[in-house]
Amino acid sequence: xxxxxEDFPTVTDTVxxxxxxxxxxxxxxxxxxxxxxxxxxxxxxxxxxAHGPIALHSFFRAATEWLGVEALPPGSSVRVTYRAxxxxxxxxxxxxxxxxxxxVEAACVKQDGTTVVSVRxxxxxx
Numbered sequence: 001x002x003x004x005x006e007d008f009p010t011v012t013d014t015v016x017x018x019x020x021x022x023x024x025x026x027x028x029x030x031x032x033x034x035x036x037x038x039x040x041x042x043x044x045x046x047x048x049x050a051h052g053p054i055a056l057h058s059f060f061r062a063a064t065e066w067l068g069v070e071a072l073p074p075g076s077s078v079r080v081t082y083r084a085x086x087x088x089x090x091x092x093x094x095x096x097x098x099x100x101x102x103x104v105e106a107a108c109v110k111q112d113g114t115t116v117v118s119v120r121x122x123x124x125x126x
Contacts, residue, residue, distance in 0.1 A: 008096040011062040015050050017088045023051050049085040055108050055116045056080055058094040063104070063123060078121040086116050094119075 024030050032039035033049050040048045059078075064070060072078070086092060090110045097105040102124050108117040 005096055005099050007066060008099075009062050009065045010093060011058045011065065012091050012093040013054075013058045013061070014091045015054055015086055015088055017048065019054060020048065020050050020088065023054055027051065045085055048088055050087065050090075052080075052082045052117070055082070055086040055092050056119070058092050058108050059106055059117070059119050059121075062094040062096075062106070063121065067123060067125065072121075073124050075124045076122060078119060080120075081118045082116070083118060084110075084114050084116045086110060090116075092116060 020034050024035050029051060033043055033045060034040070034051055035048075037048055040046075060072070063072060067073065092108050092110050095107050095109055097107055099105075102122050104119070104121045104123055106119040106121070107115045108119065109115050
């Protein structure tokens with residue numbers, strides 16, 4: 001399969017408190033930074049922040065759409081660096097930075113241009 005940067009889809013997810021609460025239930029991560037507005041407001045973040053994987057979701061949606069699959073193929077590897085908090089109301093879009101064979105570099109960027117997650121992935125396509 002031959003993939004090109006031009007074919008990489010634009011995928012944007014808007015973060016909601018409902019999604020954060022659902023992720024907390026699913027993962028068991030009920031850290032007050034995610035689910036307690038008063039505790040989060042008193043933190044260094046000044047309010048609720050989303051779990052990291054929520055900000056990463058736009059990458060997985062874009063990558064699977066680009067590859068035409070429901071899940072990343074066997075042998076895929078994904079390395080992430082969380083760079084900034086994501087909050088309810090943020091719109092996070094995945095942007096492809098570079099493509100070299102099966103190696104992909106991308107960024108999940110919120111509406112103000114802040115990169116919230118950097119991604120390096122190997123996505124075998126053969």
